[in-house]
Amino acid sequence: MNIAMFVHSAVTQGIPLLYGSTGEIITEKSGNLNLGIPGVMYVGAISGVIGAFFYENSLADKSRINSALAILIPLLCCLLGSLIMGLIYSFLTTTLRANQNVTGLALTTFGVGIGNFFGGSLIKLVKADITSVALSGTSYCFKRTLPIATKFGKVGEIFFSYSFLAYAAILIAIVAAIFLRKTRPGLNLRAVGENPATADAAGISVAKNKYLATCVGSMIAGLGGLYYVMDYADGVWSNDAFGDRGWLAIALVIFTLWRPDFSIFGSILFGGLYLVHFYLNEFIPMDLGTQSLIQMAPYVVTILVLIVTSMRKKRENQPPASLGLPYFREDR
């Protein structure tokens, strides 16, 4: 094990978190605290898996897979699946003014249920004669890296050895950061999240901004699920394997103080913390119990950030002021 390998695995571990947190930051900036992100990421992943599964099964010869289709079909399915989840959440919280926490938690139950149900029953449902959902062909297309990765040794391994979805995650985070801080629509969105009544008075459509932010945020988060299953897990779906990464993505939002650009480093750091016990084990042998104590680190760090920011009360580091609250024009 060397440092280049550690960085590489920290990044691959961090990318799903980066997608999730970027999506959630955009959503939260509109004042919607979407606790359904873990469910959305499950649905994003399973939609991609279902799309890829039907495509691979429709091929007579699996070695002649068309790489453009193999990427496009799961990608579109994933975006569609997570969009539907975003729409359910927006409809219930924005149009029907339901409580955000309850809706979010229900969305997570629903989404994780969908993921595990279809992941565990897909074969049975379509009566295919295979034993497990393993989409090696699709995964191969998703995992293709730049040819220069192997030419530069360790530098290549640290910077160039990832698939296109990993670079897309970083690009999306940077674009989101610029959008939120430097553009007019970004300012409008932040206004909606800070004080919807003021935004409304200034002529900004609160409902439209909330819908757009939540749906776009969900689609970005869903890609994290897709990256996890197609790249990290080599196209093999196993139930509950995605684990608590969705919640970790929400933790990351707080940790990075609602800034997608910080989130790039934050997610790699969290990815590293998630894995660091494997590496520490090489230098200081430790039992599995101690390793699980070290896995506590991301959560403890997040709580510390939460406490410190609330004590310092620096205005730019606070959560959006109306986070979690519904908006109804006639309410005062």
Add this chain to the structure above:
Amino acid sequence: MNLTGEKLKREPLIHISKRGALPFWKSWLIRLGAIAASLLVCAIITYTLTKINPLSVFAALVQGAVGTTRKIWTLLQGVAMLLCVALAVTPAFKMRFWNIGAEGQVLMGGFAAAACMILFGDKLQPTVLLLVVILSSIVAGAIWAVIPAIFKAFWNTNETLFTLMMNYIVMQIIAFFSHVWANPKGSGQINTINERTEAGWLPVIGNYPYLLNILIVAVLTVAVYIYLTHSKHGYEIAVVGESENTAKYIGINVRKVIIRTMLLSGALCGVAGLLLVAGTDHTIKSDTAGGRGFTAIMVSWLAKFNPLVMILTSLLLIFMQQGAGEISSGLGLNKSFSDILSGVIIFFIIGSEFFIQYQIKFRKHKEVEAK
């Protein structure tokens, strides 16, 4: 004339306004309608996925949930445990304190019970041990809940995210101690604790292992109902929840109420952990709480924080869970099927609240014609 015409043209098609108080029966009619609609959607989903005749879906559901005496007992135990956690989160929610860390507080209570059973199992008198187990789990749950409450009260730290993170910390603590106290050694998990001596186990009434849990939760339900509706504390909780400023003006110490209520909430979660570990499971795992901490929030919300109605909402969810679980396992499908159905039902019920609180007025046709 022209001006009014202009105005009328701009009147939107629908107009939403807040309703006054809706008669009791009318609001429940709307809720029942939502449940009926959600069951219909559930039947359609079940039919498209499994091709079971839609009518027999419901028969299969009932059969799966309450088909045998054994199933009825499991159902009642499931309802009792979910209800217990829901009771625990309710006082905090009524105060608008979004405690989504009930999962962790239950685990902490269960963990404390298990720890006492393991450490003092052969050192203390059985009755003393039982008391220690009960006390420690209640205290542990309360402590785990009061930490975020203190930060909320003094520094307004976001409690939703704080309590959420606390869940995962306790899961890792349990993972750590599962290795330390592994039984058998090296297995990385704790099997039945004190299997031979049954030290620290809650007593069993007759031959019914679940009866004690169910009775305790029944008593708690009534107690929490009285506490919330007929005590000064309950009143203070309601005022803080409705408007913190009003509470300050009438001389309620908001910080004190927040901390006191979360202590109570955590203590009740501790009881749930106690019942799960010392009452039925006799072991601790990081999934002992089984997501109840999250489901309980929905139970409490759907019942509008009324402990007596919560009996019905938790029954509905557990009934669907068990019924759908039986359908899917009978067909060799994944048991998460029940989560999908629970999700659909909850979506419908929380959506229906809108139609109870608000009314939709359509643009009157007459005026349109008058233009």
